[in-house]
Amino acid sequence: MESTIYKNILIATDGSEHSENTIKYGVELAKLSGARLFAVYVVDTGAFASIPMDAEWEMMYSLLQDEGKKATERVEEMSNEYGVEVEQVLLDGQPAHEIIDFAEKNNISVIIMGTHGKSGLDRFLLGSVAERVIRSSDIPVFVVRMSDDDNDE
Amino acid sequence: MKSNIYKRILVATDGSKLSECTLKYAIEIARISGARLYAVYVVDTADFASIPMESDAGWETMYSVLRDEGKDATQKVEELAKKVGVEVEQVELEGHPSEEIVQFANKENMDIIILGTHGKSGLSSILMGSVAENVIRTSTKPILVVPAISKKDKSH
Known part of the structure; x- marks a missing residue:
């Protein structure tokens, strides 16, 4: 049952409840x-870069780290239900960049991520992180549209 | 070995050499999940709708050339899939490629759409192929996007 094509899978999570489907x-x-499964959360330090150190x-920073911890733990919980082992990874920096960088270094076969994310863009636009990753990754990207029924009026 | 999540998979093909990498990823998901694979080719009628033709016959010829190309493209998917025991449904559509793909996926209840980012020109290591981009923007289905040329594949 082993696959020679899907060997290392990265799930990028932002901790939003919409990530569950992804x-x-x-x-x-x-x-x-x-x-092998990696659950990756990136603390977006750019988002509060303007705040003095x-x-x-x-x-x-520590708030976001806690959130990230929770987000990757949620992936672990769901994986356990399926009997799949997961490695939790917390990174910080610019999310798209960190995700691609980690993927390349760890020989990831596919990056899986949601397309709505927290930025809650117009429904016809991709979440900016997903869009950036698709545009600059040499690794296949699997995007899952987050259900926007409850979020979109 | 059946999957409740991956049951019907659409892979879009344009018959180009570049789409073979995309096919590999698609066939593999179908293989491990036991899903049915739909190989879709869209005869892009918009592509030649604007070309002035002396007669309808010219247009007909063009159209039939593309249809043959489509047949070859989906046939190719079937051959590759057969090798690993995956069943393929060949589908030929016509119209605007991204619209047809999105519509077919909805109508036929696809669980995932798989496509490459190359255009036929193969220009798109920087620009995403327009078909892929439009599908991503308009479909609500999960989409696996396979980049045109992966760095790993380049190092032969």
Whole structure:
């Protein structure tokens, strides 16, 4: 049942509840292929780069780190249900860049991510992180449109 | 070995050499999930609609050339898939490629759409192929996007 094409799968999660569907597709693919699974969350330090490096910055950073921890743990929980092992990875920096960089270094076969994400863009636009990853990655990208029923009026 | 998530997979092909990498990823998901694979080729009628033709016969010829190309393209998918025991449904559509792909995926309840980012020109290591881009923007289905030329494949 081992796959020679899907060997290492990266799920990029942003911790939003809409990521659940994305995670499901990733975990299922990992289960079927016997691939190693990585759950990656990137603390977007760019988002608060303008805040001076002081206690406030520290607080912000640690808040996001906690959120990331929760997000990757959620992937682990879902993976466990499927009997799939997962490696939790917390990165920081510019999300698209970090995701691609990690993927290249770890020989990832496919990057799985949601397309709505937290930026909540217009429904006809991709989430900017997904769009950037698709545009600059040499690795296949599996995008899952997050259901926007509850979020989109 | 059946999957509840991957049951019907659409792979778009344009018959080009570049689409073979995309096919590899598609056939493999179908193989490990037991999904049915739909190999879709769209005769891009818009492509030659604007070409002035002396007669309808010219247009007909053009059209039949593309149809043959489509047949070859989906046939190719079937051959590759057969080798690993994956069943393929060959589908030929005509019209505007991204629209036809999105529509077919909805109508036929596809679980995932798989396509490459190359245009036929193969120009798109920087620009995403327009078909891929339009499908991504307009479809609500999960989409696996396979880049035109992966760095790994280049190092032969």
